[in-house]
Amino acid sequence: MGRIDISVVIPLYNEEENVPLLLERLKEVLTTLGRTFEVVCVDDGSTDRTVEILKGLKERYPFLRVVVFRRNFGQSAAMAAGFDFARGDIVISMDGDLQNDPSDIPRLIQKLEEGYDVVSGWRRQRRDPLFTRKIPSMIANWIIGRATGVRLHDYGCSLKAYRREVVKNISLYGELHRFIPVLASFYGARIAEIPVRHHPRRLGQSKYGLSRTYRVILDLLLMLFFKRFATRPLHIFGLLGGGMILLGTAIEVYLSVLKIFYGEDIGGRPLLLLGILLIITGVNLFGTGLLAELLVRTYHESQGKPIYTVREVIE
Structure with a gap:
């Protein structure tokens, strides 16, 4: 199976209600680009009907590829698997909960082709709870930006565009998916950020919470060590x-x-x-x-x- 133009990587965990609509929206957007494309859905050990629904949609969406984990390994592992299976020269990552808008993908690609290696989405008008999601995220983004020198408004936004050579040279584990721009900067990647749409979750349940804060802090310390002392x-x-x-x-x-x-x-x-x-x-x-x-x-x-x-x- 040879290279294609665009791969969209989507980690999924218990998103049975969102998958059909997500794939239909992706088809509407990607077919207008006039390029070859695929959608790589990675099921991270879902306990609902997500895998069954994906199998049923395979004939309707021939561009769909499904990777099914034996158990839940976490979002970073799902993202890493999607990157490994992706064949596109441009790789788009996004969430499967319909909060990211597929119609932003052409703008990400356009910005990437201006000479950047990574283009990150910025949920300027974020549709999430204020005290449990937005404020902790703002604090974390400020700390990460000052500590690593990679200044982004929104590290937590999964909607990003990458050049193939970037994702193929990044190893993800733990909770490092949110630090992909930092890891890419170690390779000298050119990074840009553009505002993207963000929708409130209407179907399914959120998998995020304040419990991740401590893990983010530990991963930040790991990033600082990688940046300054990984080779010495x-x-x-x-x-x-x-x-x-x-x-x-x-x-x-x-x-x-x-x-x-x-x-x-x-x-x-x-x-x-x-x-x-x-x-x-x-x-x-x-x-x-x-x-x-x-x-x-x-x-x-x-x-x-x-x-x-x-x-x-x-x-």
Whole structure:
């Protein structure tokens, strides 16, 4: 099965009521583009009739491809599977709850073809509950933008357009689907953002909640580590370990001076134990950094993965 022009990737989890209307709207929009296209629906272990409905719609929509998970693996895994199965030179991702509007896809593609590698949707008029969705999202977007340097208004919007080479070089796991623009920026991708429509959910139940906030924070810390120290882990572990060793050594020297020159008893001082703990922890961190360096070098050298990416070669 060869390459085509456009792939639309849609993770699904218990969306039996939305799937038929979503596919019909996608057909109406994509057929007007005059390009070859496919829709890759990834069922993430649905417990309702989503898979059964998709199978029934396959004859009506020959462009439909369905990937069915054995169990629920999460949205990032579903997105990653969709990217792996996508054959398009342009890959569009979107939610399956009809809150993203398929009619925005041509605008995303048009912006992408202006020379960008990733175009992210911005739900400027977001139709979600204020206190449980909109305000936490605004805070998270501000923190992520300032921390990573990739300034977007709406990281949580699933409606995005990518060039094929971007999604094929991104590994997703955990909850990293919301950080795809950050991961793409590691490869030097050009990123743009345009306003898109957003509709309130009318059918089915939302799968999002405040429980994801803690996971977003942990993933943000992981992104910061990837951005600054992914290819040089010894810089962070060595810095922390070296600082602890120096501080612990200074404490022990200070106590030794008190013992030798002033005859003070230092055996019962908590400061003595603190100094020893700092030195031991510092040595462990430094050793961890060396091991991490070996792992990074093994990863790149064994798989032939360069530590750089090339946009083009001009002969």
